[in-house]
Amino acid sequence: MHIKKFLKPKNFILCSFLFITACIEDAPLDSLSPAGPYARTIDELFWLTFWIAVVIFFIVQGALLFSVFYFKDSPDKPEPKQIHGNNFLEILWTIIPVIILASIAVPTVRTIFDLAREPDDALKIEVIGHQWWFEYKYPDYGITTANVLVIPEDTPIRLEMWSNDVLHNYWVPKLNGKRYLVPGQKTYLNLHADNAEEFWAQCGEYCGLSHSKMRGRVLSMSESDFDAWVINEQKNADNKLSEGSLAYEGQQVYLNAGCTQCHVIGGVWDVQGERIAPNLTHFANRNVFAGAALKNNSENLTKWLANPAELKPGTFMPNLELTEREIEALIEYLGTLK
């Protein structure tokens, strides 16, 4: 039977290595391609455990397959010896796993506390979970933004996180493990990116209808780019659009169609207090929107403004029954929010 051939030890080992090397190229959420010290520490620990597991795997599966082929019944085989057990072996295969596990336990415990420690001179950023997008606040700079977290490269970041509604789970696989966002209490997570690069984020915990579309981007940039970004973010939106232009028309739609109920645009409609939807002051600078599920382009915006729930089931953004002209104007206006 040719299936049995597959189970021959040699072929089996070969196939197992095929499985190990089956990794996907260019996966933006890849936890096996760390891009910062925190993720790298975890990665090292994972591979240590992995290779120990691989060794045990081959020992156990090898013993299993060997037994199957070597002790298979055949007519000339005598009845087996009736062995009931062996205390020495029992002790041996209790002690050896304990020693192996202890060798994993020591670095594990150390790493747990290392990862939890607040780094010195870290940039503090608040992450607030909403159904279904992440909001970011920079208390030191007075900035509020959404979906795209901008950080300086090679700088430790301390995230202080909570949720506005249900449990969420913040995950930037290339920078660190996950941490829950819990309503009513704060959790913390450190990030640190080696280089200027764009990373993907994703909500890990099931948080309702559009959990799968609760994504994010982390943009790490050079110190000078970051400073420029901060200065720009601190500005209000340009309020002096020439009357009669399409963008001006769009601004009127924003002010009158109901958008202001939930969205703030600094300098145009700043009200005090929390708003349940993303701050749009610098919308055009973000390459994604709608919980980072959609690329920021006019095609996606047209679909989104026509019926948000179509793209993001359960969304709190209503269909405002905008006309085609209004949508066009609004997109033009959003494009000016740099």
Added chain:
Amino acid sequence: MTKIIEPKKQRNIFSRPSSEEGVWSWITTVDHKRIGIMYGYAAFFFLLVGGLEALLLRIQLSQPDNNFLSAAEYNAMFTMHGTTMIFLAIMPISAAFFNYLLPLQIGARDVAFPRLNALSFWIFIAGGLFLYSTFLFGTAGAPEGGYLAEEVSRLASAPNGGWFGYQPNAGLKYSPGTAMDYWAIGLQILGIASLVSAFNFITTILNMRTKGMRLMRMPVFTWMTFAVSFLLAFSLPIIAIALFFVTFDRQFGTTFFLTEGGGDPVLWQHLFWLFGHPEVYILILPAFGIVSEVLPTFSRKPLFGYPAIVFAGFGIAFIGFGVWAHHMFASAISPVAQAGFGLSTMIIAVPTGVKIFNWLGTIWGGRLTLNTPMLFALGFIGMFVIGGLSGVTHSVVPADTQQTDTYYIVAHFHYVLFGGALFGIFSGLYFWFPKVWGRMYNETMGKIHFWLMIIGFNLTFGPMHWLGLQGQVRRTWVYAEETNLGFWNLIVTIGAFILAIATLVFMANWIYSRRKGEVSPFDPWDARTIEWSIPSPTPVWNFSKAPEVKSLDDFWHQKYGEDEDGRAVRREGTDELLLQLEEEGLNPKEEIHLPSPSYFPVIMAFGLPFLGYAIIYKSIPLALIGVIMLLIGGFGWGTEPLEEEFESSEEEPESGESKNYE
């Protein structure tokens, strides 16, 4: 012909059911074998339903940004898939084995409380139907203030908060409608079924063992039943309390898990996993028991390290209560708690490893018969080892914060619960098939089933390991094309369909062999434990006279001795012994008193769903129906005499006494 004594008719609320064949005889039966068979079929039905739900999920995920299911439908499907497989498929299929085999393995005529056994089964059926009635009556929708582009379909009108029901997402504000109430109350009802049977089995094992069946002579399957019953008894009350909290939050405006009312969503996580982790062992220990029976039988060797396997089983059950927070390493728990639970999770790997090494020790040096049950048992070891090793990587807390909530976890627990529990269950289904039906299954089809299943299984759940590590998050309806996860997801979906085909082969084999299979001798495997010393199919009275057990694997030692090398030697006169056993088993000499059938467990059990509906729809009439059914059931049960008076008893009942009944 038979010596079963017919009980005298007596009057109660309903007269004692009398049919011996047909539907009513099954509905009113208290025979542990019939209950076991019904448990098995019902659980297998739900296994198919849960499998269909999984296929829908896999079709949706076969390519990125797919639109086969809506988000609402997808969420309902994965919730129902998990809930069904755990509570309606694997747990009751284990209960089927417990029911059928436990009395046979300890030499008893039935369980300690036969009517309680029937009650447990019917509550399970009532709870399952109640839960699934959500597809007819349930409602679900967007969270308060949210919008949906399309109407909620019937398929999406099922519970959608996940089988783990994390709060506050599964609360009223974020999961409006009644679907999550069906879930909470449905699980509550199912929990009662398991609790009832747990106490029944504990009592049975402690009190009903036959002469000479000391604890350390019990088959390992019986031991694992014992361990699982304790796990059920201690863990189900926790989830019962937590589910009451949920129901109160949803129905009566309490705020156990709502931050705005001073509650704590993390409390739910603790309560749920304090139940949920022992639950994992509730699912896997029966399979441990099954393979511990199958491996020695087909290796023609005793189980290696019997005491070690028994104590490891209890060690796992005990430590299983101290590892729950490893489901929450990314949640709001402190580094100290992370370290503590990481270590306890590592510790539980030790007894698990002891079991695996002992199984290897069992087949080592044996004479292995590679038939279907043995293949499934060997496959169980191979697959369970993978699940166990990936489990160890979760105990490495920092690594787990990368893995948790991804498909890596999905891969891990399917290797444990499918490659482990379900492979063990299939092994057991083939192994005891001749005992239950008196016929043999078809070996060729059995082997085709095994090979399709092990290929399909690894194709389905193997790639999930790296899909998870490379960023596929659990419970996601769609994934972006840019994640480059599409190819392996397609492979996984293909694997899932191979599994479906394998299941069809199994069903075909079952249906065919049940009717047309070769008639099996009563000891087809040259087996070891005393359930094989009685005729197949098992006579209604099990043992014609209570057997006396002189050692572990008593039946084997009746047949085999050992020569000076320690090799097994068939005793002289074994053939005559077997003939004599069959003859005696079919023709009992003593009078046999069997527990009498009863209507009351069914009536009582079906009162519970009415109470459930009454809570959901705040309906007093429904509550009254439920209470009345419970009262009729309980009162009738209480006044139904424990022992029937038998016509041929030596003493005729006094006339005065019988007047009370007539």
